[in-house]
Amino acid sequence: MATYHLNAPMTDADVAMLKAGDVVYLSGIIYTARDAAHKKLMAALDAGEQLPFDLKGSVIYYVGPTPAPPGKPIGSAGPTTSGRMDTYAPRLHSLGSKASIGKGKRNQAVRDALKEHNGVYFGATGGAGALLAECITASEVIAYEDLGPEAIRKLTVKDFPLLVINDAHGGELYAKPNYPL
Amino acid sequence: MRMLKAEDVSAAVRDMIIEACRVLPEPVYKAFVEARDSETTDSAREVLDQLIKNADLAKATNMPLCQDTGSAVLFVEMGEDVRVEGGLKQALTAGMVEGYDKGYLRKSMCHPLLRKNTGDNTPAIIHLELVPGDKLKIQFMAKGGGSENMSRCTMLTPAQGWEGIKDFVVRRMAEAGPNPCPPTIVGVGIGGSFDLAPTLAKKALFRPLDVPNPDPEIAAMEKELLEAINNLGIGPMGLGGKTTSLAVKIEMHPCHIASLPLAVNVQCHSARTKEVVL
Numbered sequence: 114m115a116t117y118h119l120n121a122p123m124t125d126a127d128v129a130m131l132k133a134g135d136v137v138y139l140s141g142i143i144y145t146a147r148d149a150a151h152k153k154l155m156a157a158l159d160a161g162e163q164l165p166f167d168l169k170g171s172v173i174y175y176v177g178p179t180p181a182p183p184g185k186p187i188g189s190a191g192p193t194t195s196g197r198m199d200t201y202a203p204r205l206h207s208l209g210s211k212a213s214i215g216k217g218k219r220n221q222a223v224r225d226a227l228k229e230h231n232g233v234y235f236g237a238t239g240g241a242g243a244l245l246a247e248c249i250t251a252s253e254v255i256a257y258e259d260l261g262p263e264a265i266r267k268l269t270v271k272d273f274p275l276l277v278i279n280d281a282h283g284g285e286l287y288a289k290p291n292y293p294l
Numbered sequence: 295m296r297m298l299k300a301e302d303v304s305a306a307v308r309d310m311i312i313e314a315c316r317v318l319p320e321p322v323y324k325a326f327v328e329a330r331d332s333e334t335t336d337s338a339r340e341v342l343d344q345l346i347k348n349a350d351l352a353k354a355t356n357m358p359l360c361q362d363t364g365s366a367v368l369f370v371e372m373g374e375d376v377r378v379e380g381g382l383k384q385a386l387t388a389g390m391v392e393g394y395d396k397g398y399l400r401k402s403m404c405h406p407l408l409r410k411n412t413g414d415n416t417p418a419i420i421h422l423e424l425v426p427g428d429k430l431k432i433q434f435m436a437k438g439g440g441s442e443n444m445s446r447c448t449m450l451t452p453a454q455g456w457e458g459i460k461d462f463v464v465r466r467m468a469e470a471g472p473n474p475c476p477p478t479i480v481g482v483g484i485g486g487s488f489d490l491a492p493t494l495a496k497k498a499l500f501r502p503l504d505v506p507n508p509d510p511e512i513a514a515m516e517k518e519l520l521e522a523i524n525n526l527g528i529g530p531m532g533l534g535g536k537t538t539s540l541a542v543k544i545e546m547h548p549c550h551i552a553s554l555p556l557a558v559n560v561q562c563h564s565a566r567t568k569e570v571v572l
Contacts, residue, residue: 148409149409152409176361177361177362177400177402178361178400179357179358179361179363179398179399179400180398180399180400181398182356182357182398185357188357188358188361188398188400189352189357189358189359189360189361189363189400190361191360191361191362193361193362193439193440194439194440194443194473196473216440216472216473216475216531217440217471217472217473217532218471218472218473218532236472236531238341238344238345238348238531239360239440239475239531239562240345240348240359240360240438240475240562240563240564241344241345241347241348241360242348242357242358242359242360242361242362243348243351243352243355243357243358243359243360244344244347244348244351246357247351260411261401261411261413262361262400262401262402262411263411274344276337276533286533287471287472287532287533288527288528288529288532288533288534288535290467290468290469290471290526290527290528291468291525291526291527292464292465292468292526294465294468294469
């Protein structure tokens with residue numbers, strides 16, 4: 114397992130070298146989107162409209178932060194469960210998005226999409242929202258403000274701590290439960 | 295009849311909510327430290343270290359522990375000799391709304407199909423029980439959606455008994471894997487009816503982490519389930535390890551001779567509960 118300091122948006126070369134279990138400290142620009150924002154993104158794509166951010170190389174963070182208290186760029190901002198975005202993730206990867214950040218399992222369709230389009234799925238520590246917010250230096254709502262906590266935000270992050278859960282080569286980090294399922 | 299002022303009830307609810315979302319109950323924090331010291335892999339220890347740091351930081355900086363500050367779940371025990379001027383539900387709701395606003399907490403409630411956010415975290419989920427006396431006890435839980443989504447309810451047959459219960463609970467946690475933010479706390483409701491079993495499971499989650507069921511037989515069942523869940527090896531955040539759950543809490547209730555209702559309510563490690571007695 115290796116440790117990397119990488120930048121977002123991500124390059125194909127950066128994604129390709131990552132393996133499940135690697136630690137990544139990510140800096141640069143990432144975008145927030147969760148359930149309702151993804152639904153709107155899909156509707157925009159269906160209608161042939163331009164998306165609120167450039168998908169090429171993009172890193173999408175599944176998060177709905179708490180409101181920013183006075184003097185802070187953002188409130189508590191840990192990952193939400195990624196599986197709910199499995200329906201949408203393959204299409205975004207096919208259009209150039211490189212990575213998502215969340216917590217929990219991805220389905221086979223997402224794992225296949227990561228392989229096919231050279232993508233990566235990062236895990237951040239769920240429930241560590243106060244700690245993770247320390248790595249976010251700026252936040253700006255750029256679309257769907259009416260969605261409140263689910264609006265799309267452009268975040269500037271500095272050394273945001275991530276673990277590679279699913280890599281572009283079929284590797285997966287999560288422990289298999291010791292039970293006949 | 296003792297009368298409580300609505301504004302006093304609201305203020306107590308507001309303060310309790312803001313505090314609960316920033317400061318973990320002491321037994322939960324202690325359990326993180328114990329789990330970190332018992333884990334042997336770097337990844338499990340690293341996750342627990344982050345959770346400890348997160349709890350310290352939230353307390354010191356007034357930042358919510360987790361961005362999912364939950365549905366506001368309130369279990370209320372109201373003495374038959376006490377009333378709230380202007381109405382209990384209005385007072386609870388006003389306090390909840392103010393707490394989520396003033397505490398910079400996330401408003402997470404929406405229309406189930408249209409998905410439009412209600413904007414102020416209303417409605418609170420309120421369970422009311424009338425009890426003897428003139429006190430008003432209000433328990434609050436900030437219940438996150440990720441762990442709630444991993445919860446399940448079923449109707450077993452009486453023949454399935456304890457073995458059936460054990461298999462359902464352990465299988466549920468195995469299937470949930472990393473999704474509900476382990477190490478979890480598992481609330482189990484056994485008996486009652488189709489509607490009561492999940493309420494029992496939720497009520498069980500209000501019991502302090504370090505307090506087993508007072509019935510020694512049920513306490514032994516909690517221990518057995520906890521061992522079985524921790525043998526799954528899912529570990530903190532699903533990265534492998536000994537600590538998949540911190541505790542199992544069972545509440546039991548008589549049920550119909552034809553039935554064996556069972557509910558599993560999963561609580562993430564950010565187990566934010568607090569209570570106030572007025």
